[in-house]
Amino acid sequence: MSLMRCTCGGIDVHAHVVPAHFPACLNAVVPPGWPSTTDAPPQGGLCHRHVLVGGQHYRTVNERCWSAPRRLAELPAMGLAHQVVSPMPELLSYWLPLAPARQLIRYLNDTTAGLCAESGGVLKGLAAVPLQDVDAAIDELRHAIDHLGLVGVEVGSNVNGVPVGHPSLRPFFEACEAMDVPVFVHALKPAGMDRLVGPAPLQQVLAYPTDVGLAAASVITGGLLQACPRLRIAFSHGGGTLASLLPRLQQGWHTFPALRDQLPEAPRDTARSLFYDTLVFDQPTLDHLLATFGDSQLLLGTDYPFNFQEAEPVARVQALGLSASRTEALVAGNARRFLGPRGGLG
């Protein structure tokens, strides 16, 4: 019975929402990045819609993106009791002028909150915030947490090229710490695009984890956790490339006085205070994350409902052959700790 509970009790912290419709932009000048949707042919009995960004096709999505009943019907087969949902990152709109960005982000947060409200407590939502303006981001965060009941915030791995560990973004993370709001960092507009040789999906496949790895490294080398020691911050895609970078960063910290002088704590230790999802598609790589970051820091992640997803997140963790208590930590316990009291998951 305890195995059954474990199998069905997973908490997925990495899943996305796309609204079925977007509002018209209220600004006199509609910015080029404003999103919209149009009907697409149904497939497999599911309603589909095309998402357009600035009038160009970005992705075709289905009703799993916005339908609470559809999601609730599918979670048990994935071993999930709860799912923490966040906007499709391409909608975070850091690149829009502030006024339309605020309108769009408020709409996203209302949509996410509505989906969660429909779910009877199964779904929990992460807010979007307009990080192109840190004060506006803090205002939206307060609204989303205090008035919409969202339980955390999703931020991009960089904000218009500025990585999350940069000091210019620190006041936002200080506000998250002060409000006890967990932060989920997702890859976005990644570095390294000019190093890709091949078709467009390589952006998601290779550049996303690259940017997340550099973002997580920037949090370590920028000293964010030393400035905000109670901040809970998680990184998508298993922290991307961080697990490969970290031993070299640790050795570099021993080797270069300029790094050691700047960082009072060893990078390896700081890395073990961050959280990472399990979305790496591979058992040896999960083993490496466990050895590198520790079994207290990993959280289930699926990228549901997109096609490039982990379909069996709980089964993959169970296949690691860990003890029942360590398995329970990866499947749900760590996520409860990451979400904290606002998560409402005990």
Next chain:
Amino acid sequence: MSLMRCTCGGIDVHAHVVPAHFPACLNAVVPPGWPSTTDAPPQGGLCHRHVLVGGQHYRTVNERCWSAPRRLAELPAMGLAHQVVSPMPELLSYWLPLAPARQLIRYLNDTTAGLCAESGGVLKGLAAVPLQDVDAAIDELRHAIDHLGLVGVEVGSNVNGVPVGHPSLRPFFEACEAMDVPVFVHALKPAGMDRLVGPAPLQQVLAYPTDVGLAAASVITGGLLQACPRLRIAFSHGGGTLASLLPRLQQGWHTFPALRDQLPEAPRDTARSLFYDTLVFDQPTLDHLLATFGDSQLLLGTDYPFNFQEAEPVARVQALGLSASRTEALVAGNARRFLGPRGGLG
């Protein structure tokens, strides 16, 4: 006795040469990136020199960079019988106009060949080539292999931003395959510099492995090994971030028809045909490389004689607790296979 042989018989494929002096540029206009050296105060009984690039201080190096006797005296304590030496990558000069680049690269190759000649067969050298012009690079490769006795070639992870897997560089690799010349890919002028938060050494620490990982991925996604199936190509720094990227690339290949249509072989399988050095400073990460790439594909690498180096490359492999034959493969056998007949190491 066999353990003693193993301990002292290592082959390090990742070590560097810096000339003690550079010639004057023969061109009428000296390009801004032309290197020079000046005297630096001796330290620890070692002669030191400052390397300047375009008149600006780049790095201070010591006689280990150019002295064969000093190197021969130090290799046994590292468990090394042989070392494969290549120019400090910042000297590869892809960014210089072709005429001065050819002059400088010829000088580098003469210097590397001279160091190897002084070593009585202990040191083997990799050529530099002016890859800003593929035909000129092939000409220099022929000269370096046929007339100077160098045994392989070092190339940057990108050539002025173009990753090594890009089709525009393919004729060079076809020449390497035809001449049976092994290729060592080293990080250079990396992507992701705008994602770093912290002091200058983070370029080497974080951006180098990031660029190598993307370079190795570009070789896989660009189909280089399908075009040149007998090419032997190795990547520095354990392949950088490739081990973190590969499971996602494999899953992406299953998910996205655009990738599967382009790549007849699964990325995981192609990756197991490339070589990687062991320069990752960490046992769990070495274990991950073994699980990901296979024990036939790893080669000792140290970055000797720079301060950010692996001081005990053989001991670190021995600590993995592999069988004697697998240890021997990592310590020397794989390097012999990578170097091939030109290596002259049996």
